[in-house]
Structures are given as structure tokens and as C-alpha cells.
Amino acid sequence: MGHIQKFSGSPRRDGTRAVKWRAVTMNALGKRISKVHALKSGASAWLKSVEGNPLVGAADKTMVDAADAHYRWFDTLVKAGAKEAVTRDGYGTARDEHLKADKAFAALKFSELTTPLTQAFLDQRFEATGSLDLVKRLRRVLVVWCDFAIRKGWLVVNIARPCKVETSQRPDEDEDRVTIPEKAVLARLLQAAAQGDHPERDEAAVRILMFGGLRISELLGLPDTSVALGNQGGEIRVRERLDRHYKVLGKLKSKKARRDIPIGPTAALAVRGWRIKRGPARGFFHVNAQGERDQRPGRLFPDPDGGPLWGYLDFIRDCWLPMLRRAGLVEMLPDSKGKNRPVQAFGPHALRHVAASLWISQNLMPKKVQELLGHSTLAMTMDLYGHLWKDKDEDADLARRSEAAIG
Structure with a gap:
């Protein structure tokens, strides 16, 4: 059963304290709940309504x-x-x-x-x-x-939290592992990037994705001024992204997503060639999701049709799918209505996994890979790529030394 406690509130300016009433009881899950009222009658009414139905605070809401x-x-x-x-x-x-x-x-x-x-x-x-x-x-x-x-104040206990969605007790092997295209396939993709109608643009975009590990939203939102090139490569400063649904620039997914990524001389050369072909990056007035209008620097990859921003679906249509077709990585398969649809071997996000796997193969520590990818936690990096740090020779040596310790 519940009870009501009388107590004094915080001191007022004149030094006096207001009398308040705290109603205390247990909910249906056995958890202590309480609510403070100015009047004892209010505390009594709340206690009666809650104890009548311990799960609910406002019975008329759905x-x-x-x-x-x-x-x-x-x-x-x-x-x-x-x-x-x-x-x-x-x-x-x-x-x-x-x-x-x-x-x-x-x-x-x-x-x-x-x-x-x-x-x-x-x-x-x-x-x-x-x-x-x-x-x-x-x-x-x-x-x-x-x-x-x-x-x-409509509910006292979260009735949805105890609910459970059952999952398979025997997951398939490698079910949760990311899919990384083979190096021969990636070589075909790079070759195809240099063979289309826009080779400078396509090669620069693919090399940044493949060797810089950017998310596609970060690539499309990248200001031209955020890519600094030198004789031995360059650096990409990731500070904003393009929302794929609303085609507006916005903040990154987390603070850790703000990062500086090195790129090698070949990627830098591709970016330099694209800049020459594209011409000067022109600034533009941008209206953000809050309706605010401000001036922004031109993007590294503007809309090919002349607009300042290149949307995700347009990128897939204008660049990604044609490039995969040239590389033989698109298959036409019938959909539910029997009409053939292009099915790509992998999407642009797969190149982010490629970048991570290349860094890991060069013995980068997990924390550094997390920083380059912009993951919010190290656990996320390890969940995705932890299996890539596995050393079979080291594991075999461990097994031998374990046996030798006893026998």
C-alpha cells in the first residue's frame, strides 16, 4: 500500500518554507514511484488513481x-x-x-x-x-x-520495455560480418571509373571513398576548401554532410565524425585532375533544415546539371551505376512484377569497408582505425572489423605454446 509524506519545500525569499505532500507507492513491476503535490488532497487522489491501475497515470490517452x-x-x-x-x-x-x-x-x-x-x-x-x-x-x-x-504524466511504467523480439538462436556463420569486395573486383572498378564520360570526376570520387573511408553523405557534402593537396598526397577535413533525403547540408552523425583523413598521391592526383576539369568551385546560398539562409563555399562534387549540391540518388544514377555496369558488376534480375531491374554487386558504402580493411592490413591499431572512420565508439569499430585483426599464425603459435605448458 502507498502512503503520503509531509515535508518542507525549498526556502522562499522571505525564509519561509512551503508545505508539500509526497505520495509514494509501488508500481506493477515492484518499482518505487512517487509524486509531489502542493495539497494533501492532490496526493491522495494521485495515489488512489495509481493504485487502482498501477501501470497508468492518464487513463484517457492512447x-x-x-x-x-x-x-x-x-x-x-x-x-x-x-x-x-x-x-x-x-x-x-x-x-x-x-x-x-x-x-x-x-x-x-x-x-x-x-x-x-x-x-x-x-x-x-x-x-x-x-x-x-x-x-x-x-x-x-x-x-x-x-x-x-x-x-x-500519461504513463507511470514503460510497458514496451519488457517486450522482446526473438532472434535466431543459431545465426549463420559470418552473418554479422561486413562484405568486402575482392581486390580484383576493386581493380576493375577503378579501371571502369577512368573509362566513362566523366573519368576525372568518377575516379576522384571512387578513390576518396576507397582510400579515405568517407560515408557517401560526407563525400557529397564535402566543401572544395576541405581538401588540401600536397606533393606527397593530401588531407580531407570532414566537418559536415549532405542529408540524402532532403538534400540539405547538416551536422555530422557525432563529434567523433569530425576528423582529418590522409590520402595518398594517386588519390590526390585524381582530385587535382578533377578540379582542373570542373573549374573553380562556386559558392552558393544555402537554406538549411531550419529555413536559415547563409552563404557556403562550393562543393568538391557539385551537381553535374549545374546545381550546387549533388544528391544521393543522382550520384547513384549518374556515377555509381554506370561505373558498375562498365565493370560488369550490375546484374539485371526480375522484380516481384517480373520486370528486370539492375541489381548492383555492392553499394558505395562497401568502399568504406575497403578502406578500413586496407588500414587494418597495414597494422593500424583499432583506436586509430576508429578515428579515421569517425566511429562514435571503439566498440562499433571492433564489432564491424574485429575479425580482420585475427592473425592465424599467431593463433597457431598460441595453441602450440598452450599444449607445451602442460605436456
């Missing part, structure tokens, strides 16, 4: 209400430049295409909603979509919405 309110709040953060518009859109998709798709679940009030019902909703979404990855993301979104509802 998960859709929480999703709508969270979307509006997140949109204000996007307009303030604190969050990404694509993240906001992801919340909107989860709400419109999944939460509202289950009308019975969407109509449940928080006073009726429980963890088992939330788990059943996730299970139903898996049956409908067949995608574990999608349902995992949906569970994370439900947790965010419930946390938001708690902050609003």
Missing part, C-alpha cells in the same frame, strides 16, 4: 496520442537544428504504417494497455511484415513513445 505528441515535439527539435528530419520521418512512418495499421491496439487506452498486449502487437506486426529487423525498430520506437508518455 499510444497514438503519445505518438502524435512526440512527433510534434520532435518536429520542434528538427526546426531548432537539434535533431534530423529523417529521424522524425521514421517516427511518422512507424505511427502511420504500423501503429495505426492495428486499429484495435491503436484504440486501446493506457488504462487498458499492458505489456502482453504490446508484445502481441509486435508479434502481429512480424506476421504481417515477415521482417525481424523492422519489428526490432518498432519495439525501440514504442519504448521511446512510452518514455515520452511518462514525461507527460
Whole structure:
């Protein structure tokens, strides 16, 4: 059972202290919860409502209400430049295409909603979509919405957090490892880059991706002034990126993504050749995601049609796919409607993995690889590439020495 505590608040300017009342009880998961009220009657009413249904603070609200309110709040953060518009859109998709798709679940009030019902909703979404990855993301979104509802006072316990999305107990070998194209394939790609209608541009872009490890958003958002060339190579200063959905420049994914990357003489020569072919980089006025207009320096790779920014889909259409076709790395396969579609052997992000593997093969320490890639944590680097540091000769020697220690 709950109880009410009387206590004195913080001192006022005149030195007096206001009397306040703290209602204390346990929720359905056995966790202590409390709320402070100015009046004892308010504390008693809150305690009665919570103990009547320990999971709920506002019985008339639904998960859709929480999703709508969270979307509006997140949109204000996007307009303030604190969050990404694509993240906001992801919340909107989860709400419109999944939460509202289950009308019975969407109509449940928080006073009726429980963890088992939330788990059943996730299970139903898996049956409908067949995608574990999608349902995992949906569970994370439900947790965010419930946390938001708690902050609003609509919910006391996050009923989505105990839910679980089952995964395979026997994952396939190398299931989580990144795919790195073979060196012979990469050589074909470099050869194809120099054979198209825009060899200077394509070769410079591919060499920066392959040997600099940039994300494609960082490449397309790269100012011309951020690439410094010298006799023995050059350096790329990564400070911003281009949003692939909205085609606006923005902040990097994390503070660690701000980095300086060395490039070798061949890549530097390719960039120099592209600059000569392209001509001077022209500055432009840019309107960011918050509607603010400012002047920016020209990009290293502007839009071939004359615009200041080269979007992701345009890059794939104008540069990447034609280059892969020349290298024999595109296969035409029928889609669900029987119409042939181009299927690429790998996307431009694979070249980021190539750069990491090349650095590791030169015995760079994990921390240095993390810095060059701009990963937010060393754990992320090790999860992706830890297997590449494996030394088979060293492992065999370890096994021999272990046996010799006993026998």
C-alpha cells in the first residue's frame, strides 16, 4: 500500500518554507514511484488513481496520442537544428504504417494497455511484415513513445520495455560480418571509373571513398576548401554532410565524425585532375533544415546539371551505376512484377569497408582505425572489423605454446 509524506519545500525569499505532500507507492513491476503535490488532497487522489491501475497515470490517452505528441515535439527539435528530419520521418512512418495499421491496439487506452498486449502487437506486426529487423525498430520506437508518455504524466511504467523480439538462436556463420569486395573486383572498378564520360570526376570520387573511408553523405557534402593537396598526397577535413533525403547540408552523425583523413598521391592526383576539369568551385546560398539562409563555399562534387549540391540518388544514377555496369558488376534480375531491374554487386558504402580493411592490413591499431572512420565508439569499430585483426599464425603459435605448458 502507498502512503503520503509531509515535508518542507525549498526556502522562499522571505525564509519561509512551503508545505508539500509526497505520495509514494509501488508500481506493477515492484518499482518505487512517487509524486509531489502542493495539497494533501492532490496526493491522495494521485495515489488512489495509481493504485487502482498501477501501470497508468492518464487513463484517457492512447499510444497514438503519445505518438502524435512526440512527433510534434520532435518536429520542434528538427526546426531548432537539434535533431534530423529523417529521424522524425521514421517516427511518422512507424505511427502511420504500423501503429495505426492495428486499429484495435491503436484504440486501446493506457488504462487498458499492458505489456502482453504490446508484445502481441509486435508479434502481429512480424506476421504481417515477415521482417525481424523492422519489428526490432518498432519495439525501440514504442519504448521511446512510452518514455515520452511518462514525461507527460500519461504513463507511470514503460510497458514496451519488457517486450522482446526473438532472434535466431543459431545465426549463420559470418552473418554479422561486413562484405568486402575482392581486390580484383576493386581493380576493375577503378579501371571502369577512368573509362566513362566523366573519368576525372568518377575516379576522384571512387578513390576518396576507397582510400579515405568517407560515408557517401560526407563525400557529397564535402566543401572544395576541405581538401588540401600536397606533393606527397593530401588531407580531407570532414566537418559536415549532405542529408540524402532532403538534400540539405547538416551536422555530422557525432563529434567523433569530425576528423582529418590522409590520402595518398594517386588519390590526390585524381582530385587535382578533377578540379582542373570542373573549374573553380562556386559558392552558393544555402537554406538549411531550419529555413536559415547563409552563404557556403562550393562543393568538391557539385551537381553535374549545374546545381550546387549533388544528391544521393543522382550520384547513384549518374556515377555509381554506370561505373558498375562498365565493370560488369550490375546484374539485371526480375522484380516481384517480373520486370528486370539492375541489381548492383555492392553499394558505395562497401568502399568504406575497403578502406578500413586496407588500414587494418597495414597494422593500424583499432583506436586509430576508429578515428579515421569517425566511429562514435571503439566498440562499433571492433564489432564491424574485429575479425580482420585475427592473425592465424599467431593463433597457431598460441595453441602450440598452450599444449607445451602442460605436456
